[in-house]
Amino acid sequence: MGNFFSSMFDRLWGVNREMRILILGLDGAGKTTILYRLQIGEVVTTKPTIGFNVETLVYKNLKLNVWDLGGQTSIRPYWRCYYSNTAAVIFVVDSTDRDRMPTAAHELHLMLREDELQDAALLVFANKQDQPAALSASEVSRELNLVELKDRSWSIVASSATNGDGISEGLDWLIDVVREEQM
Amino acid sequence: MEKMLKKFIQNATRVAPKISKKGELFELRNGLVSQYPQTRKDAIKKTIQQMTLGKDVSSLFPDILKNIATSDVEQKKLVYLYVMNYAETHPELCILAVNTFVSDAQDTNPLIRCMAIRTMSMIRVDKILEYVEIPLRKTLQDDNPYVRKTAVICVAKLFALNKELCQELGVLEDLISALEDSNPMVVANAIAALSDIYEADESVVPLPKLIQSHVSQFLLALNECTEWARIIILGALAEYTAKDSLEAQEIIDRVTPHLQHVNAAVVLASIKVVIKNLPQVQANTESPIFSKLSSALVSLMSTPPEMQYVALRNIRIVLEKYPHILSRELRIFYVKFNDPLYVKLEKIDTLVRLVDPSNLKQCTLLLAELKEYAMEFEPEFVSRAILALSQLGVKYSEPKFITKVLEIIIELCNTRDSFQDDCLVAMCNLLRHAGPDQEGMVTQVCSLAEAWSSVENLLQTDYAKCNYIWLLGQFPQKFNNVERKLQASIDSFTQEESLTQMSLLISVVKLHSILPGSMLQNLLELATTSTDEVDVRDMAIMYWRCLSVESSHDGLINELCNSSLPEIATTLDTFSPELLETLLRELSLLSSVYFKPVSTMTKPKSSSGNHLKGKQLDELQFMAQDEILKNMNEDNLLDFDNDWPAASNSNYKSEAQGSTVDYLNDIFGLSSPAPPVENSMADLSLNKKDEKQKSSNTQDLLDLF
Numbered sequence: 070m071g072n073f074f075s076s077m078f079d080r081l082w083g084v085n086r087e088m089r090i091l092i093l094g095l096d097g098a099g100k101t102t103i104l105y106r107l108q109i110g111e112v113v114t115t116k117p118t119i120g121f122n123v124e125t126l127v128y129k130n131l132k133l134n135v136w137d138l139g140g141q142t143s144i145r146p147y148w149r150c151y152y153s154n155t156a157a158v159i160f161v162v163d164s165t166d167r168d169r170m171p172t173a174a175h176e177l178h179l180m181l182r183e184d185e186l187q188d189a190a191l192l193v194f195a196n197k198q199d200q201p202a203a204l205s206a207s208e209v210s211r212e213l214n215l216v217e218l219k220d221r222s223w224s225i226v227a228s229s230a231t232n233g234d235g236i237s238e239g240l241d242w243l244i245d246v247v248r249e250e251q252m
Numbered sequence: 253m254e255k256m257l258k259k260f261i262q263n264a265t266r267v268a269p270k271i272s273k274k275g276e277l278f279e280l281r282n283g284l285v286s287q288y289p290q291t292r293k294d295a296i297k298k299t300i301q302q303m304t305l306g307k308d309v310s311s312l313f314p315d316i317l318k319n320i321a322t323s324d325v326e327q328k329k330l331v332y333l334y335v336m337n338y339a340e341t342h343p344e345l346c347i348l349a350v351n352t353f354v355s356d357a358q359d360t361n362p363l364i365r366c367m368a369i370r371t372m373s374m375i376r377v378d379k380i381l382e383y384v385e386i387p388l389r390k391t392l393q394d395d396n397p398y399v400r401k402t403a404v405i406c407v408a409k410l411f412a413l414n415k416e417l418c419q420e421l422g423v424l425e426d427l428i429s430a431l432e433d434s435n436p437m438v439v440a441n442a443i444a445a446l447s448d449i450y451e452a453d454e455s456v457v458p459l460p461k462l463i464q465s466h467v468s469q470f471l472l473a474l475n476e477c478t479e480w481a482r483i484i485i486l487g488a489l490a491e492y493t494a495k496d497s498l499e500a501q502e503i504i505d506r507v508t509p510h511l512q513h514v515n516a517a518v519v520l521a522s523i524k525v526v527i528k529n530l531p532q533v534q535a536n537t538e539s540p541i542f543s544k545l546s547s548a549l550v551s552l553m554s555t556p557p558e559m560q561y562v563a564l565r566n567i568r569i570v571l572e573k574y575p576h577i578l579s580r581e582l583r584i585f586y587v588k589f590n591d592p593l594y595v596k597l598e599k600i601d602t603l604v605r606l607v608d609p610s611n612l613k614q615c616t617l618l619l620a621e622l623k624e625y626a627m628e629f630e631p632e633f634v635s636r637a638i639l640a641l642s643q644l645g646v647k648y649s650e651p652k653f654i655t656k657v658l659e660i661i662i663e664l665c666n667t668r669d670s671f672q673d674d675c676l677v678a679m680c681n682l683l684r685h686a687g688p689d690q691e692g693m694v695t696q697v698c699s700l701a702e703a704w705s706s707v708e709n710l711l712q713t714d715y716a717k718c719n720y721i722w723l724l725g726q727f728p729q730k731f732n733n734v735e736r737k738l739q740a741s742i743d744s745f746t747q748e749e750s751l752t753q754m755s756l757l758i759s760v761v762k763l764h765s766i767l768p769g770s771m772l773q774n775l776l777e778l779a780t781t782s783t784d785e786v787d788v789r790d791m792a793i794m795y796w797r798c799l800s801v802e803s804s805h806d807g808l809i810n811e812l813c814n815s816s817l818p819e820i821a822t823t824l825d826t827f828s829p830e831l832l833e834t835l836l837r838e839l840s841l842l843s844s845v846y847f848k849p850v851s852t853m854t855k856p857k858s859s860s861g862n863h864l865k866g867k868q869l870d871e872l873q874f875m876a877q878d879e880i881l882k883n884m885n886e887d888n889l890l891d892f893d894n895d896w897p898a899a900s901n902s903n904y905k906s907e908a909q910g911s912t913v914d915y916l917n918d919i920f921g922l923s924s925p926a927p928p929v930e931n932s933m934a935d936l937s938l939n940k941k942d943e944k945q946k947s948s949n950t951q952d953l954l955d956l957f
């Protein structure tokens with residue numbers, strides 16, 4: 070019974086409420102690296118994610134429930150299991166991976182068509198900008214056909230998970246949008 | 253702004269977790285993906301609650317799985333519990349848990365490390381096993397003994413699920429080095445795991461060598477492990493031959509305390525180990541170990557009937573090796589009125605076997621007891637009791653005692669309807685043992701049989717008819733009109749079964765000098781042309797030959813007809829020495845119930861079971877998509893009932909139930925007609941019953957004449 074009242078209290082006052090954010094993108098894009106840079110502020114060594122990582126972090130007084138899903142072809146079909154109640158999606162692109170830009174674009178638009186994500190804000194990280202061969206943010210934006218997006222708050226930010234460039238900038242934007250949407 | 257207001261109101265009013273029209277599963281799913289941690293946890297608890305009530309909540313799998321990554325240990329436990337339960341119905345979704353399993357196996361909390369490795373090696377999903385290597389290696393080397401103890405068991409589990417992978421990873425070597433672990437519980441579990449693996453495949457671990465080099469560890473481990481691990485270790489020890497009498501004595505001493513365990517399986521396994529080592533220590537029958545074995549066997553008789561049955565079958569084997577072991581415990585095996593029939597029958601068998609034939613008082617007691625059984629109502633039980641009476645008479649062997657037994661049987665024959673078959677067989681067995689000199693007995697039996705008006709209708713079984721005809725052939729002077737009696741049987745020759753046919757043939761040949769020649773001629777013709785029984789035909793042809801050369805070799809046929817019979821020494825069946833040794837080594841196994849060595853039973857294919865296990869990735873993907881789509885459409889339990897996983901589940905269950913029933917029927921012979929108890933004990937010996945039916949019939953007959 071105690072639990073029941075405490076969860077009722079939580080709901081009434083919006084205390085302890087968590088904002089769900091998904092980090093998606095093809096394998097090797099840098100999702101896990103970004104998640105842990107957000108969480109502990111460091112670069113961790115990663116292995117391909119078979120399944121997911123989830124971390125709760127407080128950013129600007131907002132409790133975020135950040136889900137980093139594996140990007141391998143075999144795991145992508147399960148992304149949709151995680152769509153419900155999602156406030157925002159962070160889509161990470163490896164800007165050096167020119168060959169797979171069309172695949173990334175395809176997966177992105179496929180995901181955005183889902184009913185459950187109609188209200189979700191979108192932040193794209195054009196990641197790995199520290200690499201010389203990286204495409205610029207606007208080039209990535211064109212490859213991904215972002216201008217086509219209607220009725221959605223979205224933004225693209227050039228980033229590097231390894232040296233931290235652009236990460237907080239992107240997240241600041243996202244939090245502002247989400248806070249407004251949620252009230 | 254309007255949108256924001258709407259959301260606020262929505263959130264505020266959805267406070268109470270009321271059950272909506274959409275149903276429970278829908279509510280649970282909403283709770284599981286809630287933005288509020290406490291609500292999620294509540295929903296997990298409710299889901300587990302439903303699961304333990306037996307409701308199928310497997311469709312919540314993906315949503316439950318989302319809650320596996322948490323720092324809340326209680327919540328993690330619940331999710332693991334759920335995942336273990338339903339992994340097999342959702343193998344494709346399990347892959348989503350891999351990352352969490354792997355990181356949990358490195359958690360700072362040893363409990364979580366255990367949980368992760370245990371779950372990973374238990375789930376029958378190939379895709380998961382692919383990732384088990386690193387966590388398994390790490391936990392095998394863990395600082396915490398609790399974790400190591402869990403990890404060594406996981407090696408055996410992995411072996412059972414995927415032998416090749418287990419060998420590839422080389423964790424079997426880790427398992428062997430765990431025998432040197434500083435913690436006795438780890439050693440115990442490692443031994444249990446090794447024994448388990450050895451049982452599945454003897455070629456992968458050199459268990460006998462390991463036991464030899466670690467005997468004391470093995471023996472010490474018995475005190476440190478769970479009872480199931482203990483059974484496994486004892487099983488391994490029973491396979492091991494001690495290098496000298498000292499070691500054998502040490503093994504016996506260490507195992508003896510476990511003879512008093514409450515778990516009957518532990519007791520039987522301990523008995524097996526002790527018996528294995530007894531020959532090497534040359535214990536005499538007075539040695540205290542025998543009284544310990546005896547009280548262990550007796551303790552098994554205070555278990556539920558199913559286990560008593562298993563115990564009795566095992567006792568039967570032990571008694572053959574050590575006939576005196578239970579001779580002071582006769583009363584324990586007396587039949588109780590509420591014993592199930594299958595226990596009653598086994599008990600009677602045991603009673604006759606364990607009674608000491610040099611102890612008149614005991615034999616007299618048992619005689620009185622058996623007489624009471626023969627007055628009961630269950631026909632099978634009564635038949636068995638009558639047979640036991642004759643077995644007891646033969647076993648005690650003294651003429652006065654046999655006379656007493658015979659009187660009881662004659663009385664039963666006269667007072668109880670429909671047991672004439674059993675009584676006749678029992679009486680004939682007694683006569684065969686007592687020999688023809690016992691005029692009095694012969695007269696008693698023959699005048700009883702003489703008084704029967706229509707024997708053809710009275711006697712039902714082949715075996716009883718065969719005995720009746722034997723009586724005619726053996727003691728013709730005791731009957732009036734033997735010729736007419738035999739003629740009646742010849743008239744129905746073609747309808748009779750093989751024992752009766754054979755018996756008739758032998759009796760008529762034996763009496764050919766006092767019977768009309770046409771009768772003999774007629775029977776020989778019938779027996780060579782109108783029967784399918786090869787033995788009968790061969791015998792008839794042989795006699796015919798003998799008779800046709802009679803003029804020149806007059807002595808031959810007379811010799812055949814007048815030779816005196818050997819006395820039968822026992823009517824209890826025995827195992828061959830090799831079979832007995834094998835069965836003693838396999839006490840407490842299924843083979844001890846069937847009296848068939850494990851090697852003669854076909855082993856089921858090792859990788860049976862989960863049909864989902866070996867699915868290809870693309871197939872799994874397809875299933876996953878299917879599954880997710882379906883889950884989206886199911887909103888309540890009613891819909892859910894029509895859903896395929898549920899349906900296939902219930903199919904599976906009913907199949908499983910069916911097979912359990914079959915299995916039980918097999919054990920207790922319920923579905924198939926039970927072997928007729930009134931047959932001689934030799935016929936009951938299970939090992940040759942089926943294949944050798946024919947030849948054993950002949951053997952019986954040769955014994956008869």
Ligand SMILES: Nc1nc2c(ncn2[C@@H]2O[C@H](COP(=O)(O)OP(=O)(O)OP(=O)(O)O)[C@@H](O)[C@H]2O)c(=O)[nH]1
Nearest residue numbers: 096097098099100101102115118140197229230231
């Ligand atoms: N140079 C450079 N390397 C990066 C950057 N971000 C990630 N990486 C590297 O890219 C590799 C893959 O990074 P992950 O974070 O594991 O990629 P992921 O998206 O989680 O991959 P999956 O889990 O397979 O979906 C790692 O070796 C990272 O060190 C970046 O900004 N610059």
Ligand SMILES: [Mg+2]
Nearest residue numbers: 100101117118
């Ligand atoms: Mg990753």
